């Protein structure tokens with residue numbers, strides 16, 4: 465089968481389209497004929513091996529798994545021993561390793577039947593970004609109706625879901641993004657949008673009960689200035705920082721400060737669970753949340769898709785469709 469493979473860490477230039485063996489389905493696993501894969505910053509981190517800290521877990525000299533891609537939608541080709549929820553032919557979405565390929569194996573508990581109102585391309589755009597936004601708002605942020613919520617990086621993969629989810633939870637939502645994305649963020653339901661290239665929200669009057677920070681590398685002390693006295697800051701991510709720790713040191717500093725201040729300062733690592741996909745599927749089928757896709761690339765141009773992600777200009781999710789689909 466065809467797959468996008470890398471042998472070493474580096475820019476998108478390390479990615480190559482190659483013929484490799486089709487994966488063999490194991491116990492508790494499902495073999496998928498991949499229809500679509502969406503990319504996110506996690507794929508970029510694994511491709512580049514940056515920050516260096518992550519190489520401790522994913523391979524010192526090169527990635528332990530050579531095929532990139534995690535978020536997937538496709539049709540079940542075969543099921544392994546012990547799999548009870550799926551059968552060949554089912555249309556599913558979820559997460560796995562090696563999704564930038566014609567076939568991939570996923571754990572049964574990382575998949576769900578595809579929402580009825582989404583295409584494979586749209587469904588592949590949901591898992592990691594939407595589950596991260598859900599966990600950030602609901603679990604870490606404990607968002608409540610009527611609260612004022614600020615989403616920094618509102619036009620990004622996580623941010624576009626966060627805006628819609630915060631609205632679905634009944635919050636008043638302000639999105640922060642750059643000029644060309646203001647209309648997009650407004651169109652998905654943000655009550656207010658701040659163009660950070662023209663206005664610094666820290667200098668404005670407004671205070672927020674909950675801030676989700678998905679972008680930039682703003683000092684925590686500055687973000688705390690726009691929180692209400694008992695407000696919560698959830699640092700989802702943000703690029704920048706050093707080559708060794710990336711944005712992680714800012715997150716750790718915030719978490720360590722939290723017990724000593726009135727604000728709740730949270731960091732977390734999202735895990736895409738079946739239970740969360742169920743919540744998201746319900747919201748999607750109710751029309752309250754929809755993925756936004758910027759561009760679709762064929763698998764043969766997986767490198768081009770990753771390059772587009774690297775450029776950081778996307779207005780929504782980047783999707784790669786498999787030749788086998």
Ligand SMILES: NC(=O)c1ccc[n+]([C@@H]2O[C@H](COP(=O)([O-])OP(=O)(O)OC[C@H]3O[C@@H](n4cnc5c(N)ncnc54)[C@H](OP(=O)(O)O)[C@@H]3O)[C@@H](O)[C@H]2O)c1
Pocket residue numbers: 504505506592593596616617618619620621622623640641642645660678679680681699700701702703711732733734735776777778
């Ligand atoms: N904690 C976790 O488990 C977890 C899970 C998923 C992702 N993450 C992390 O979360 C971050 C966001 O991921 P993503 O997939 O949403 O990335 P993304 O799609 O690249 O989105 C980032 C967005 O931030 C905007 N941005 C850039 N600089 C900004 C600034 N200074 N102020 C405000 N917005 C700015 C970008 O567009 P514009 O500048 O044009 O507006 C872009 O839309 C990444 O660092 C990722 O690694 C963490």
